[in-house]
Every structure is written in C-alpha cells, then in structure tokens.
Amino acid sequence: MTAPTAHADVVQAWHTTAEPLALAEKQLAALPEPERRTAAQREAADTAKDTARTLRARFLDAHADAVYDHLTEQRQAPLRLAELVAAAALAFPGLVPTDAQLDHERSLPQSGKEGHEIDQGIFLGRILRSPLAGPHLLDSMLRPTPRALELLPEFLRTGRAELGSVTVERSAGAAHLTMCGHDRLNAEDNQQVDDMETAVDLALLDPDVRVGVLRGGEMSHPRYRGKRVFSAGINLKSLHAGDISLVDFLLRRELGYLSKLVRGIRDDQAPAWQPGTVQKPWIAAVDAFAIGGGAQLLFLFDHVIAASDAYLSLPAAQEGIVPGAANFRLTRSVGPRAARQIILQGRRIWAKEPDARLLIDEVADPHDIDAAIERTVHRLSGPAVVPNRRMLNHAEEAPEEFRRYMAEFALQQALRLYSEDVIGKVGRFQEARARATENANADGNGRDSPQ
Structure with a gap:
C-alpha cells in the first residue's frame, strides 16, 4: 500500500470514528462547567467522557502507526511532543484537544478543568507503545531545541x-x-x-x-x-x-x-x-x-x-x-x-x-x-x-524498556492530574501555605516549610 493511500485510509477510518465521538462531545458540552455540576450531571459527564475516550483508544489501537506516519511524513519529520499533538489536533479533529480547548483550560484552576489532557495521554501512550512510532518519537525528543x-x-x-x-x-x-x-x-x-x-x-x-x-x-x-x-x-x-x-x-x-x-x-x-x-x-x-x-x-x-x-x-x-x-x-x-x-x-x-x-x-x-x-x-x-x-x-x-514504561506513564500521570484526591490535596496544601504565610507575616519571622 502506497503512503498516500495509507494516509487516505487512516483519515477515512477516523471520519467513521469521529461521528459517534462528536455526539458524546456534544452531550458533554451541554453540561455546566465542572465545578457547577450536580452529582447527576457529573455522572453524565463521566459517561460521555468514557464513551469518547473508548472510541479514541480503539481507533489508536488499530491505527497508531498510520496516524504517526501521516503526521510525521513517514517518520521523516522529527516532531517534538507539543508539535505532534498540535498536528494531530489539526489532521484528526477530536482525537486530541485543540489549542483553543487547552488555552481555555489553562485559564482555570485544576479543579475547574474538564481534563482534556487525558486525551493527550491516551494518544501519546498509544504512540509510545508502538515499536515503530515510539522509538522515532523518543529519538525526535533527543534533538536540540x-x-x-x-x-x-x-x-x-x-x-x-x-x-x-x-x-x-x-x-x-x-x-x-x-x-x-x-x-x-x-x-x-x-x-x-x-x-x-x-x-x-x-x-x-x-x-x-x-x-x-x-x-x-x-x-x-x-x-x-x-x-x-x-x-x-x-x-x-x-x-x-x-x-x-x-x-x-x-x-x-x-x-x-x-x-x-x-x-x-x-x-x-x-x-x-x-x-x-x-x-x-x-x-x-x-x-x-x-x-x-x-x-x-x-x-x-x-x-x-x-x-x-x-x-x-x-x-x-x-x-x-x-x-x-x-x-x-x-x-x-x-x-x-x-x-x-x-x-x-x-x-x-x-x-x-x-x-x-x-x-x-x-x-x-x-x-x-x-x-x-x-x-x-x-x-x-x-x-x-x-x-x-x-x-x-x-x-x-x-x-525499549524505557519506552514501554513511558507509554504507560503517559496515561497514568494524566489520570492522576485530574483525580479528585490530587485536586483536593493540592487545594488543602494551598490553604495551609496561605495560613502559614499569614502567621509568618504576623510574627515577623517569615519562616515556611519546603514544598
């Protein structure tokens, strides 16, 4: 199969996946912002996200190498991580978050985010898992900035x-x-x-x-x-x-x-x-x-x-x-x-x-x-x-062992970033630091504990 034909095939395969995924994303977009959701709305959001992420994961399980080859011109273009996810957002709309989605999320505290970075973790984890795409990505990241x-x-x-x-x-x-x-x-x-x-x-x-x-x-x-x-x-x-x-x-x-x-x-x-x-x-x-x-x-x-x-x-x-x-x-x-x-x-x-x-x-x-x-x-x-x-x-x-570890790490760390316990712990940490700063300013010693 020639490269142009392979590229056309993977783009067509994504179009087939993108239709049901768009429906799940529409259901999610109809809900209030994360911090304003009721328990029932949080459950509905989790269901919509699970549906969308299952579709993305299944698509990548079948087409990760073809997607990577499409984005990197048959592994001739050494794209770094940020360049790779940006290219994927353009070539396969809905596979990973867009720049606009990420910019919006960056303006929010961790507790107010939808967790679009988890979709980046799914994508990069599948790319790193591949014996073809993964080594090329690791090699690309060793190039000088x-x-x-x-x-x-x-x-x-x-x-x-x-x-x-x-x-x-x-x-x-x-x-x-x-x-x-x-x-x-x-x-x-x-x-x-x-x-x-x-x-x-x-x-x-x-x-x-x-x-x-x-x-x-x-x-x-x-x-x-x-x-x-x-x-x-x-x-x-x-x-x-x-x-x-x-x-x-x-x-x-x-x-x-x-x-x-x-x-x-x-x-x-x-x-x-x-x-x-x-x-x-x-x-x-x-x-x-x-x-x-x-x-x-x-x-x-x-x-x-x-x-x-x-x-x-x-x-x-x-x-x-x-x-x-x-x-x-x-x-x-x-x-x-x-x-x-x-x-x-x-x-x-x-x-x-x-x-x-x-x-x-x-x-x-x-x-x-x-x-x-x-x-x-x-x-x-x-x-x-x-x-x-x-x-x-x-x-x-x-x-190869490092690559396989990082493939799993990409998803696990993304999930951890948006877990309720991490958001709660970091919030409590901030409150404790604020109290410590107030106390330090009050007694004049300016002491604080290391992070």
Whole structure:
C-alpha cells in the first residue's frame, strides 16, 4: 500500500470514528462547567467522557502507526511532543484537544478543568507503545531545541547563558548549571523545564565542555535565605493553579532533558556507523534537600555529591501523582523493598545514613562541596569515561524498556492530574501555605516549610 493511500485510509477510518465521538462531545458540552455540576450531571459527564475516550483508544489501537506516519511524513519529520499533538489536533479533529480547548483550560484552576489532557495521554501512550512510532518519537525528543540552537553562538563566545530559572557557565571544561528559582526553592514548573532542557542542550553542544555539573543556587525564600537548595520538586502552587502541563512539563521533562542526561543529544552530523548522540558525564551536588523531581534527577547522574545535612525524598504518592520514571529506575539502585518505602510511604533518606550510599556517591561537609565538585570534574574528564558511561547506561536502561514504561506513564500521570484526591490535596496544601504565610507575616519571622 502506497503512503498516500495509507494516509487516505487512516483519515477515512477516523471520519467513521469521529461521528459517534462528536455526539458524546456534544452531550458533554451541554453540561455546566465542572465545578457547577450536580452529582447527576457529573455522572453524565463521566459517561460521555468514557464513551469518547473508548472510541479514541480503539481507533489508536488499530491505527497508531498510520496516524504517526501521516503526521510525521513517514517518520521523516522529527516532531517534538507539543508539535505532534498540535498536528494531530489539526489532521484528526477530536482525537486530541485543540489549542483553543487547552488555552481555555489553562485559564482555570485544576479543579475547574474538564481534563482534556487525558486525551493527550491516551494518544501519546498509544504512540509510545508502538515499536515503530515510539522509538522515532523518543529519538525526535533527543534533538536540540530551537531555543538552544539560537542561543548557542553567544554561549560559545561568552561561556555563559542566563535562561531565567537556570544559569549556565563554562569553566575549565565543565558546564556549571545552577538552578536559580530562588523564591520557590527551585520547585519545577513549565518554564523551568524549558530552561533546563535549553541548559542541558548548550552543555552537550559545546565542544569545550567535557563534564556537566548541576547544583541549586542561593535562595531568597525566608526559611533558606542565603543558602543553597537543590530542588523542592514539582511546584504545587502551579499545579493547583492549573499551570502544570502534561505535555510541556510532565512528559517533556522525562523525554526531553532527563533523557538527554542519560542518552545525550542527537547528532545528525555523525557518520551513520557511529553512535548518533553526543554524551557527557554529569555531576549533581545536593545542598539541603532533593525532594520529588529533585530526587528523580539524581538517579541519572554519574556522580552525586550531597551535603552531610541533606536528605532525599519522593513524596509523590502522598501528593497523589506518579514520580516520573522513579518507579522505573529506583529499584535497580536500592532494591524493591527500599524503593517501596521511599515511593509508597514517603521515606526520607538522609545523606549520612547507610542506605544513602546506594543513591549518593560522596557526602561532604557543606563548606567542602565546591572542592568535591572540582575533584570529580577532574576524574570524569578522561577520554574513556564517555564510552564507558554509554555502555553502563545501555545495560542499565535499555531504550525499549524505557519506552514501554513511558507509554504507560503517559496515561497514568494524566489520570492522576485530574483525580479528585490530587485536586483536593493540592487545594488543602494551598490553604495551609496561605495560613502559614499569614502567621509568618504576623510574627515577623517569615519562616515556611519546603514544598
């Protein structure tokens, strides 16, 4: 079957599916906004959504490869996640939400949304599940971002880039990435994910950089003013406000800069017989704490240095979400029992306790971390480091296993975002923070707890 014929066939197949789906969507649109619905109306909305999502899932189960080929010109166009869902919205109306639907949802708190991102999760999960489309999408996400390519000439000239929530500075063959979300304890949001991927791209694209280093900067947050903090994880304030995106945050983070830390950046100039990615070793230096997404980062680094008073934790189960690919990676580091304690029960791992040695390579006095970083940069600058880390990562995290995990993650995390318990917990968190801020302002000490 020729490509044009195949494309025509999948478009016709979608037209057949789109007719009953449009009826379910019409029934949903006739209901009041989510926060104003009665119990009966919520049940009717759930029924309409279930019908529509079943139709989408069945269509993709049968046609995912044909849909992907249609959108990517037979896998010749390397579309990133956001580009792929935007193209699908145009080519297959109703399969995924439109830009207008998403723009409307972004203006609402999480509790007021319809949950259109779940349809993106269904779509991307089916694409990632495919042995043909999935690897191509993963490969597309390893390409440098347009923002990084635009900033690269200036970075090569000056050795410095200020990206908003992240700064990058080249020094003695190392790219020092500093997270500087100083007022929010480096809690991640959509913008920080974009800044981090740009920073990682610049470090990987610069031929004068041999090693990357990630560390948190000094905080202006009242409790940690003037002190360095690694990361407080996902920004729960942004989550409650509806500003955490499935595609631009939760999936782009995993398939974008986190994957580039492991697999490197796509190099189209490399000869066909050589590895197609540029890889470099990475060092993480943890001051104070690495919570949630901050802890997830550590599983990817070649050397982790932690201050002697620092701790790690993954409270995602308490928050109600899935901690990225931590469920995929943590067991190989600490074993199944400790992994369940950390993920399911929120156990903290302090830098000085014995189990921390499974996650942290070096514990240093807080005043000695700079020296520890310098020593490690020197050790990881040898020419044989990159090929050996490439083989270690290949053995520890086969791309096919990662792809299958992310296919399931795409849907499960989308469902979690719109679950009643997550919406309720985040709302209560915001109320508690507001009360704490009022109390802090009243007594003048300005203290608050980490996210």
